[in-house]
Amino acid sequence: MSNANENNPPQEQLPFPVADYRFDQKNEMFKRIIWDETMRSLGQWPTEFDKKVGFRKIDYAFRNASWNLEWGAGYGNARSNFGLYSWDGVPKRVQPWVEAGGPVKESPKEMSRHVKRVAHYFGADLVGICKVHPNWVYSHEFNSMTREHSPFELPEDCHNAIVMAVEMDYETTRMSPNGMGGAATGLGYSDMVYVANLLAVFIRGLGYKALPSGNDTALSIPLAMAAGLGESSRAGFLITREFGPRVRLCKVFTDLPLEYDTYQPFGVEAFCTVCKKCAENCPSQSIPHGDKTREGHNISNQAGTLKWYSNLEKCYAFWSKNRMSCADCIRVCPFNKPKGMIHNVTRSMIRSENSILNRFFVWIDDIMRYDKPYPATRFWDSE
Ligand code: SF4
Ligand code: SF4
Numbered sequence: 001m002s003n004a005n006e007n008n009p010p011q012e013q014l015p016f017p018v019a020d021y022r023f024d025q026k027n028e029m030f031k032r033i034i035w036d037e038t039m040r041s042l043g044q045w046p047t048e049f050d051k052k053v054g055f056r057k058i059d060y061a062f063r064n065a066s067w068n069l070e071w072g073a074g075y076g077n078a079r080s081n082f083g084l085y086s087w088d089g090v091p092k093r094v095q096p097w098v099e100a101g102g103p104v105k106e107s108p109k110e111m112s113r114h115v116k117r118v119a120h121y122f123g124a125d126l127v128g129i130c131k132v133h134p135n136w137v138y139s140h141e142f143n144s145m146t147r148e149h150s151p152f153e154l155p156e157d158c159h160n161a162i163v164m165a166v167e168m169d170y171e172t173t174r175m176s177p178n179g180m181g182g183a184a185t186g187l188g189y190s191d192m193v194y195v196a197n198l199l200a201v202f203i204r205g206l207g208y209k210a211l212p213s214g215n216d217t218a219l220s221i222p223l224a225m226a227a228g229l230g231e232s233s234r235a236g237f238l239i240t241r242e243f244g245p246r247v248r249l250c251k252v253f254t255d256l257p258l259e260y261d262t263y264q265p266f267g268v269e270a271f272c273t274v275c276k277k278c279a280e281n282c283p284s285q286s287i288p289h290g291d292k293t294r295e296g297h298n299i300s301n302q303a304g305t306l307k308w309y310s311n312l313e314k315c316y317a318f319w320s321k322n323r324m325s326c327a328d329c330i331r332v333c334p335f336n337k338p339k340g341m342i343h344n345v346t347r348s349m350i351r352s353e354n355s356i357l358n359r360f361f362v363w364i365d366d367i368m369r370y371d372k373p374y375p376a377t378r379f380w381d382s383e
Helices: 029-035 057-066 068-074 092-099 108-122 179-205 220-226 268-274 277-281 312-322 328-332 341-350 355-368 377-381
Strands: 126-131 140-142 149-151 160-167 210-213 230-232 238-240 247-254
Touching: 029 140, 029 312, 057 068, 057 179, 068 179, 092 179, 108 126, 108 160, 108 179, 126 220, 160 179, 160 220, 179 210, 179 247, 220 230, 220 238, 220 247, 230 268, 238 247, 268 355, 277 328, 277 355, 341 355
Parallel strands: none
Antiparallel strands: 126 160, 140 149, 160 247, 210 247, 230 238
16 A cells, blocks of 8 residues: 555545555466466367367467567566566667757757657557556566566656557457457557657657566556546446547657646546446356446456456456457447547537436447447458
């Protein structure tokens, strides 16, 4: 538990509830399958193929290639400060430009504008900036490569975060849970590596520290909320105004002085209260159907604040049985729509927080069968 101070303001000054302790990354499900004997079997997926489209060798090849920048160069799911997510360094030929002339000095407002412009140019679909609350930073890191478990701190002066979302492909996400859905997720992770690395090198080029990060180092969802990118949901994922839950998140921590964005809720909580499509369609029944609570299911939840907690042990058990990751909760979420005038208007009306209107939108979503998966053959049959 941390005491209130400038970096850790009292709960009433925070835009949304923040747990009063830091999460130990060791307790994340992806780490538990490495060290937790009761979970270890879930991490051992047999290398078997199926005749079913979505589970054949070609589908695994497609899924695996989509992940390659994360699995082969970023390693953000394995540890922090490594590979393309390294916290320092620029190519030798760039070093003289970094050292010449001292740090670029502009107002935080101007610098934020430039950073966002460059992040969008490099491929970020959404960008926001926030100050990092200490309880969003992991208390300990679990290094999946070495199995080392050690206390963890961000460098003292790097408490500004540029948080970025990259859109996942709509069509292949609609094919979940199979190799197509896995590819949509994997490509999102590869995009994260690319975008965060390039933005970090840009900031180092201005003369400041820049620590790119994928799923390592700190919890991405509260950072994204504080940076104005979206709201948390019944399913636990972030819902953005522009792409719903169909995003992946990465961030760059820096000492560059920047202007902060603010939390921008837009009616998700009210909508989730009447909509339970993720809970109803979850193949492992991991997502709660009931009200918010302060109780987690197990050590993989950072419990204590009032919200909806998914049972991540059950979720991962389904992934293991299915031998592919799952994005069914993203697929069926009514906020998950492709861009388009009708969907944009619907999303803006959802923001009304009117429960009768919200029930109507859930009903329309059911009628239109937006939750229905596309067949995996649709990917291979298209040009
Ligand atoms: S990923 Fe799949 S199994 Fe896990 S919570 Fe979402 S729908 Fe359920
Ligand atoms: S499916 Fe419905 S309840 Fe679940 S996260 Fe999306 S809007 Fe909320």
